Amino acid sequence: MSSTSIEATNCFICRKHLGKEKQPPGGYIHGGHHFLVCHAPLKMGTSGTLFVESKRHFLDYAEMRQEEAAELFEMLRRLFPLMKKASDAERIYSLAMMDGIPHFHLWLIPRKRGARFKGVRYLMRNYVASGKATRAVASKIKRGMKSEKEL
Ligand SMILES: [Zn+2]
Numbered sequence: 001m002s003s004t005s006i007e008a009t010n011c012f013i014c015r016k017h018l019g020k021e022k023q024p025p026g027g028y029i030h031g032g033h034h035f036l037v038c039h040a041p042l043k044m045g046t047s048g049t050l051f052v053e054s055k056r057h058f059l060d061y062a063e064m065r066q067e068e069a070a071e072l073f074e075m076l077r078r079l080f081p082l083m084k085k086a087s088d089a090e091r092i093y094s095l096a097m098m099d100g101i102p103h104f105h106l107w108l109i110p111r112k113r114g115a116r117f118k119g120v121r122y123l124m125r126n127y128v129a130s131g132k133a134t135r136a137v138a139s140k141i142k143r144g145m146k147s148e149k150e151l
Pocket of ligand 1: 011012013014015056057058102103
């Protein structure tokens, strides 16, 4: 982490990247130059819910640098098919709110095939992921990101 601003030292995500907060289940799945990918805590969503977190402390797309934007969208282009396959998801929802923590992070939420609810109604449900399913999904995505890199 290169930023040493006051915001960064008080920021949960910055501290998490430095290993000073509880680490994500199964650790980080993927790391780029500008972003890290991890599974969400089990109580924060269904199995396969991922966070893409910027390494640099900034708020949102307005403050995103060109090279960060390029890496983010290439990363999403690769993650979406892997997430769909790993979670048997028909859609991947992506949300960036930054109301809880003012550090850029994107929620990637798989909406399972055949789910009773869709869209906002799906997001309003209080899903809790199982540790076993989370490890399986995270492992598949991690392998997929690695193998694609080797091509
Ligand atoms: Zn931060």
